[in-house]
Amino acid sequence: MAAEQQNVRLSLSVSPELNALLEQLAVAGRCTKSEVLRKAIALYDVAFEAKLQKNRLGILDHNKRLLTEIVGL
Secondary structure (H helix, E strand, O other), X not given: OOOOOOOOOXXXXXXXXHHHXXXXXXXXXXXXXXXXXXXXXXXXXXXXXXXXXXXXXXXXOOOOOEEEEEOOO
């Protein structure tokens, strides 16, 4: 029987502006600020993995045209 994983509690200091943005995203996404941060880390992981594989990350429209390329990650 595998041992249960326990969550790790982190303490994070952010600016009032970033906290307000986190709150707005949490309300819009109907989730917690912690969940917003978990999703952000997951997205960053995808972007970083793409960069390691010399791929690019972007946002496409419904016709698969590149609208925005995400750079600098």
